[in-house]
Amino acid sequence: MPDQIQTHTLSVLVDNEPGVLARVIGLFSGRGYNIESLTVAEIDAARRLSRITLVTSGTPMVIEQIKAQLDRLVPVHAVRDLTTEGPHVAREMALIKVVGSGDKRVESLRIADIFRARAVDSTIESFVFEMTGSPEKIDAFVNLMRPLGLVDVSRTGIVAISRGAKGI
């Protein structure tokens, strides 16, 4: 099935310089590629390095193109396809605000406990839960909170790293 759409998680090591994120995003919009999730932060201040974790989808030919196009950008150090290069760990963090009282409030706290979400802020009528996990786990938790007074969700998008001893 050469034309089947696949989802890949890419790690991109870049120089932390102005415009580098715009270059990456512009590449995706300009060439019509998908971005399902994108996170970026500096990982080495001394060497001015940032790491971008990108989740994208496309046919195998398109995924190869995306990697080649990313690698062609001048400030890009390395492009790694975590999906094809062996097992990797992928996590996302979310902050979830739930407002309610009575049974609903108790129930939200109980479910948060099951999902190992922590309350990081609390008032008489609200909680802010912090949770880390796979995107599916966060989706499940958010869906359960909906009838219990969900008002706000903020998610980081996926960060990922390969398993084992080898670095990028």
Next chain:
Amino acid sequence: MTTVTRPPATAAELTGAEVILKALADQGVEVIFGYPGGAVLPIYDALFKSNYVRHILVRHEQAAVHAAEGYARSTGKVGVVLVTSGPGATNAVTGLTDALMDSVPIVCLTGQVPTHLIGNDAFQEADTTGITRPCTKHNYLVKDAGILARTIHEAFHVARSGRPGPVVVDLPKDIQLAKAPYVGPEAIEHRTYRPRRAPDLQAVEQAVELIAKAKRPLFYCGGGVVNSGPRAAELLTEFVRLTGYPVTLTLMGLGSVPASDPLFLGMVGMHGTYESNLAMHGCDVMINIGARFDDRVTGKLAAFSPGSKKIHVDIDPSSINKNVRVDLPVVGDAGETLAAMIAAWKKKKLKVDRAALAEWWDQIKAWQARDCLRYKGSTTVIKPQYALQRLHALTKDLDPYITTEVGQHQMWAAQFLKFERPYHWMTSGGLGTMGYGLPAAIGAQIAHPGRLCIDVAGEASILMNIQEMSTAVQYRLPVKVFILNNQWMGMVRQWQELSHGGRYSESYTEALPDFVKLADAFGGVGFRITKPSDVDGVIKEMIKVEKPVIVDCCVDQKENCFPMIPSGAAHNEMLLGPDDRASQTTSEEGMVLV
């Protein structure tokens, strides 16, 4: 050669503007194309005080970039552009995009408002790095005078190495005025940018074995050979002759094998020759060197060369498997890869399959016998093909530099002018920019004083940058503009005829200037030809005139450009001429394609 005075080697206290000029000099820059304005005044002031870089004042910033492209593509050097902020930079965008699409090394210096005003909607402010990000290979905004010199050198390195392309350096005015340290161009080792030149030798060995086993082989080569330098073209010619295989070239690759070589089948693609396209369709091993499977070459992708094993040599890994899946990719410089291929071929003492090759050539000769570039001659109206055939016959011994605008005349020029070596043919291939030819001819003429530079033009295209006649006159550049005037945007009309029921919506120009008077008004010389019998005389006269010339060659208004692969069709569905029209129906699938 003129002697150049270089700035002192150890200049302690230079301004940013002086650093820029010193960096240009150290990069070997002899000429820059530009247009002044408020945000680049310090650089122009430094230019005024120096005599080691020549400045050519164009009349529009788009033309500055095209002129730099003409200069770059006729010499192999980096073309340099200097424009002001805001409109200066935005006007340059078309030229930059053109250079990106055709992989032309350009460094474009743009002025910018002072750093403390950036983002304040200051006068003539534009987000130049934002606007040019998708139309450059790379760009820089220099906000620290301390890294100015290094940035300029890096810009040249990025522009000329790997797959060449345009690089913008945006220079705020306060940086141009600030004291700045100078560093030389030596040892520009980039942290991340290290394009690969040398091919993987194992892949090269596999490639030559596949090439030797071919029964119906075809070399399909493009601009990557030209960009690699004249040596690559020599190596390509050597390898092609070593094998005796047929070779076809893309629009951008013309000249990388001598057109007079019997192994050359002509151009490939939408308006390429019948034999080239059918050989592409029927070959069993395709050897692509420095071409990118452009849609103008492949036609309908699903039916593109269905039975061939494909070898693809390209310096840009992102060109490989982009449009067409290939069997054997080789990432590397065309010249270096060709040298490795020839060495591997000789080392392995490979032999071609003579019997199969003879059969293949018989087939190709049958296709050639169709004489696909044939046209109906006339003694009363000038056929555009005839005009170009005469132009070629009367200029070929002068080894002219040819540029074109975009449209029918461009395709006829590609078909009827024959190029024996690279660096003599400059045309806007990827972007298809009308208005490219005249400024590009100016750039080529600046690089090659005393040589014949001709812009083959259409009457619509030439009006897009006609103001550059003024530049040509100012610098006494005897460029020749040879207009094939049919009063139509010919290629638009041809497509309207084929795909839109002959509804010629806005493709006829009801009012055109008198091009003879126009040439005169600019200070050049104009000629008009209306009869076939006058063509030779005027071309000879044009060559003799040592001034900018416009020839208004009034040609058959109804002529269309053949052969043609209709949009969305495959190589074996070519139209050979107007009589093929019964089968000329563009499919619905093809209608949406450009």
